Amino acid sequence: xxxxxxxxxxxxxxxxxxxxxxxxxxxxxxxxxxxxxxxxxxxxxxxxxxxxxxxxxxxxxxxxxxxxxxxxxxxxxxxxxxxxxxxxxxxxxxxxxxxxxxxxxxxxxxxxxxxxxxxxxxxxxxxxxxxxxxxxxxxxxxxxxxxxxxxxxxxxxxxxxxxxxxxxxxxxxxxxxxxxxxxxxxxxxxxxxxxxxxxxxxxxxxxxxxxxxxxxxxxxxxxxxxxxxxxxxxxxxxxxxxxxxxxxxxxxxxxx
Amino acid sequence: xxxxxxxxxxxxxxxxxxxxxxxxxxxxxxxxxxxxxxxxxxxxxxxxxxxxxxxxxxxxxxxxxxxxxxxxxxxxxxxxxxxxxxxxxxxxxxxxxxxxxxxxxxxxxxxxxxxxxxxxxxxxxxxxxxxxxxxxxxxxxxxxxxxxxxxxxxxxxxxxxxxxxxxxxxxxxxxxxxxxxxxxxxxxxxxxxxxxxxxxxxxxxxxxxxxxxx
Amino acid sequence: xxxxxxxxxxxxxxxxxxxxxxxxxxxxxxxxxxxxxxxxxxxxxxxxxxxxxxxxxxxxxxxxxxxxxxxxxxxxxxxxxxxxxxxxxxxxxxxxxxxxxxxxxxxxxxxxxxxxxxxxxxxxxxxxxxxxxxxxxxxxxxxxxxxxxxxxxxxxxxxxxxxxxxxxxxxxxxxxxxxxxxxxxxxxxxxxxxxxxxxxxxxxxxxxxxxxxxxxxxxxxxxxxxxxxxxxxxxxxxxxxxxxxxxxxxxxxxxxxxxxxxxxxxxxxxxxxxxxxxxxxxxxxxxxxx
Numbered sequence: 117x118x119x120x121x122x123x124x125x126x127x128x129x130x131x132x133x134x135x136x137x138x139x140x141x142x143x144x145x146x147x148x149x150x151x152x153x154x155x156x157x158x159x160x161x162x163x164x165x166x167x168x169x170x171x172x173x174x175x176x177x178x179x180x181x182x183x184x185x186x187x188x189x190x191x192x193x194x195x196x197x198x199x200x201x202x203x204x205x206x207x208x209x210x211x212x213x214x215x216x217x218x219x220x221x222x223x224x225x226x227x228x229x230x231x232x233x234x235x236x237x238x239x240x241x242x243x244x245x246x247x248x249x250x251x252x253x254x255x256x257x258x259x260x261x262x263x264x265x266x267x268x269x270x271x272x273x274x275x276x277x278x279x280x281x282x283x284x285x286x287x288x289x290x291x292x293x294x295x296x297x298x299x300x301x302x303x304x305x306x307x308x309x310x311x312x313x314x315x316x317x318x319x320x321x322x323x324x325x326x327x328x329x330x331x332x333x334x335x336x337x338x339x340x341x342x343x344x345x346x347x348x349x350x351x352x353x354x355x356x357x358x359x360x361x362x363x364x365x366x367x368x369x370x371x372x
Numbered sequence: 373x374x375x376x377x378x379x380x381x382x383x384x385x386x387x388x389x390x391x392x393x394x395x396x397x398x399x400x401x402x403x404x405x406x407x408x409x410x411x412x413x414x415x416x417x418x419x420x421x422x423x424x425x426x427x428x429x430x431x432x433x434x435x436x437x438x439x440x441x442x443x444x445x446x447x448x449x450x451x452x453x454x455x456x457x458x459x460x461x462x463x464x465x466x467x468x469x470x471x472x473x474x475x476x477x478x479x480x481x482x483x484x485x486x487x488x489x490x491x492x493x494x495x496x497x498x499x500x501x502x503x504x505x506x507x508x509x510x511x512x513x514x515x516x517x518x519x520x521x522x523x524x525x526x527x528x529x530x531x532x533x534x535x536x537x538x539x540x541x542x543x544x545x546x547x548x549x550x551x552x553x554x555x556x557x558x559x560x561x562x563x564x565x566x567x568x569x570x571x572x573x574x575x576x577x578x579x580x581x582x583x584x585x586x
Numbered sequence: 587x588x589x590x591x592x593x594x595x596x597x598x599x600x601x602x603x604x605x606x607x608x609x610x611x612x613x614x615x616x617x618x619x620x621x622x623x624x625x626x627x628x629x630x631x632x633x634x635x636x637x638x639x640x641x642x643x644x645x646x647x648x649x650x651x652x653x654x655x656x657x658x659x660x661x662x663x664x665x666x667x668x669x670x671x672x673x674x675x676x677x678x679x680x681x682x683x684x685x686x687x688x689x690x691x692x693x694x695x696x697x698x699x700x701x702x703x704x705x706x707x708x709x710x711x712x713x714x715x716x717x718x719x720x721x722x723x724x725x726x727x728x729x730x731x732x733x734x735x736x737x738x739x740x741x742x743x744x745x746x747x748x749x750x751x752x753x754x755x756x757x758x759x760x761x762x763x764x765x766x767x768x769x770x771x772x773x774x775x776x777x778x779x780x781x782x783x784x785x786x787x788x789x790x791x792x793x794x795x796x797x798x799x800x801x802x803x804x805x806x807x808x809x810x811x812x813x814x815x816x817x818x819x820x821x822x823x824x825x826x827x828x829x830x831x832x833x834x835x836x837x838x839x840x841x842x843x844x845x846x847x848x849x850x851x852x853x854x855x856x857x858x859x860x861x862x863x864x865x866x867x868x869x870x871x872x873x874x875x876x
Contacts, residue, residue, distance in 0.1 A: 134421050142429075167648035216518075217567035218560050219525040221539065225556050229685050233553060238686035241672065259518070301476055302515070305435065305469060312438050321673040321682070323636065326438070331644050333766040334637035337793045339448070347441050354436035448770050531742075532767065534760035540742065543677065547743045550704040552681050 156341035164332045171328025172349055178314040178324060179357075181246045183307060186253025193258035194265060215255035220313050224248040228320045245317035252313060256306050264299030265291065296364065304361045308354045325349055379551045380558050383541070390541030391562055397459060397537065398524045398566070404463035405523060406516075409470025416471060417478040418500070427471065434468035439529050447533045458530035466523050473515045477508035510581050517574040521567045538562060619822035620689050628667050632658035633674035633688035633815075637765070639789045640847040641694050641712065641812075653712065653847040654692040660834055660843075661690075661827070664876035676743040680705055683815055690827060691815030694783065696745045701815075708814035708827045712844075713854045716749065718804035719772060719780040719787050726804035731779045732757070739768050739777030746781040749808060765790075773800050783810065785848055811854075830876060832862045833869075 161168070196208045215223060228244035239247075268291050276286035296303075315326035323331065329346045333339055380387070416427035434442075442464055446457035481504055489499030528539035536544075542559040546552045624630050634654040635642030642652035650671050662669035672688050679691045683705055694714075697707040718728050725731070731738070732754040740746040742761040750757055760777050762768045769790060771777045782790075784806065791798045814831075816824050834840040835856045844852045855861060 138425050163646040167644060167646060170648055214564065217521065217564040219528060219539065219563050221528065222556055222560050229552055229681050230556070232685040241687065301472060305472060308435060315438065319678060321678070323673060330764060331636045335639055335643050335793065337766055337769060337790065339766050339770055343441055343444055347437050350438055351436045448774065532763050534762050543742060548700065550680055
């Protein structure tokens with residue numbers, strides 16, 4: 117958590133003493149918060165721990181499903197936006213821009229209530245939630261991927277072709293790895309924000325972490341303890357997600 | 373399925389009121405988040421050890437905590453009125469992302485630029501403001517457009533503290549008339565219009581920057 | 587750059603246009619009765635509250651409890667199908683019903699005229715008067731709040747917003763999204779009075795325990811009734827639900843469940859004109875299929 121998302125090469129390295137002092141400071145702050153919160157109604161929260169954890173598990177399942185489906189769709193979308201023939205490209209641009217301009221809540225609404233109204237067939241809340249989050253993820257990730265691809269100089273592509281790689285190899289072996297490194301900060305920010313967006317699944321009846329906290333709150337009325345639980349839950353999960361994604365950085369992989 | 377667009381017209385004053393509130397909230401939050409975020413981002417890219425660590429903590433904490441929690445903290449625990457609390461939550465939330473964008477923009481400038489400016493005899497401060505920041509600003513424009521759009525969309529969170537902005541008003545139409553599809557279409561169109569206005573304004577700024585740079 | 591923006595505008599306009607036209611062109615048909623759909627599907631999709639004790643809430647172990655969920659279990663048992671409990675809130679219950687995501691809304695929905703235009707209702711199945719929650723020391727008489735500049739708090743989408751406006755057309759109403767926030771707002775003085783169900787008011791006071799000192803339950807000002815929401819114009823299914831309610835009443839299950847959750851006997855008699863339909867007793871004895 118404390119490590120910067122981006123490592124800058126020409127920064128003066130931190131001394132070990134500074135590092136220790138910083139950790140001590142963080143620990144003190146954390147203990148201070150724990151001490152301040154000691155009198156809140158933790159018994160009620162603890163009694164519902166199982167329910168809250170199952171909500172958290174649902175959030176993770178939603179996020180992972182949306183990330184994988186979204187990432188699968190994002191690469192072709194980004195490539196189509198850059199290289200496809202005009203008609204297809206315009207359609208893709210239209211789709212991406214429309215999803216990105218629409219509030220997430222409304223995307224969920226359109227997939228859950230709009231789709232059945234058009235097709236006459238009901239979709240389950242879970243399906244609609246995964247579909248909506250995947251669509252949101254795909255649109256945002258497509259832009260991240262495009263940004264990453266644009267950031268790789270043309271010369272890299274030409275050089276890869278010149279040494280005899282076919283277009284697929286050039287893309288997978290040369291361009292994408294470099295693009296991945298350049299887009300990593302944006303990727304992390306996007307995925308963390310997607311994890312928090314899972315809370316909108318409550319609209320279609322899915323009980324994820326945010327809704328679970330809210331439901332418990334409606335039964336026991338312990339808002340302060342529960343919102344602190346909420347904060348801790350999201351901090352830990354988003355922190356974990358950030359930490360995992362940072363492992364993708366080739367710089368990091370080379371360094372370790 | 374029959375749609376009744378007349379309903380939307382009947383609610384025009386509610387919708388207009390909500391639209392105006394969303395617009396006001398967004399504009400104030402955009403200004404605030406830009407200022408605060410750029411400041412934090414500059415510190416993050418160039419400060420000393422403590423500044424770097426503090427700004428990293430700022431970004432990670434504010435980015436990973438849901439905006440609702442910030443809103444409740446401001447409104448129910450610190451006791452700030454609904455409107456300022458909503459603005460504060462929006463600014464704090466998005467400033468973390470803006471700081472990231474700023475830091476990345478500053479890092480994208482080759483270090484030779486800063487060396488050259490110093491060699492020309494500019495002070496550190498002047499070389500930062502006159503050479504580095506304007507160059508970074510150009511690289512920052514596309515991601516900033518995304519962030520500003522995000523502010524507009526996130527502004528709907530203030531309905532949790534009983535402020536009647538655009539999403540609240542469209543929900544009201546749905547509750548009172550059960551015309552959900554019409555209400556959602558209206559909301560989608562209005563939010564998309566705001567997103568487009570931001571994109572247009574930002575591309576104008578981008579062009580102005582390019583002219584200055586050229 | 588300008589052309590890029592123009593193109594973006596064009597794309598959005600086209601996309602929205604296409605979407606709207608598709609919506610207009612599509613037609614929805616609910617020709618078959620929900621009763622057949624449920625039997626074919628082998629599952630009843632019952633909308634219940636997850637956040638409104640004692641009508642419907644979630645136990646610390648994560649199980650759905652309350653009068654609504656128990657009634658849904660009885661329905662499923664007598665239909666001989668599985669049961670899936672779907673979360674409804676005061677905001678999504680009617681869209682869920684209309685779009686076929688739930689077969690019945692067994693929650694805290696008051697049958698109002700505007701709602702009855704888009705969905706149908708069963709017999710009244712819960713009577714829960716509306717009273718007010720105020721801060722301790724303030725007046726407990728709702729009339730004192732009608733013609734004053736006191737601020738009213740209610741949940742968006744609940745029936746209390748319209749109800750309060752009937753009594754006080756110029757009232758200042760703050761509409762929150764969740765009950766706990768509303769209660770905190772009342773305790774902190776952001777709102778002065780909160781109209782709510784009696785069962786809910788006492789539930790809140792009980793859950794708050796010693797922290798409820800600052801709040802007080804005021805007087806009743808409206809006899810609120812609740813009914814099961816069903817899709818519009820689906821009389822086979824509505825007949826089944828009304829019939830099931832009566833038979834549960836006739837064998838005493840209904841009253842037992844009501845007492846278990848509301849801690850009182852039903853303060854009303856089920857059915858039209860406050861009595862069951864003639865013949866319910868004999869049919870109940872003949873082992874007639876539900």
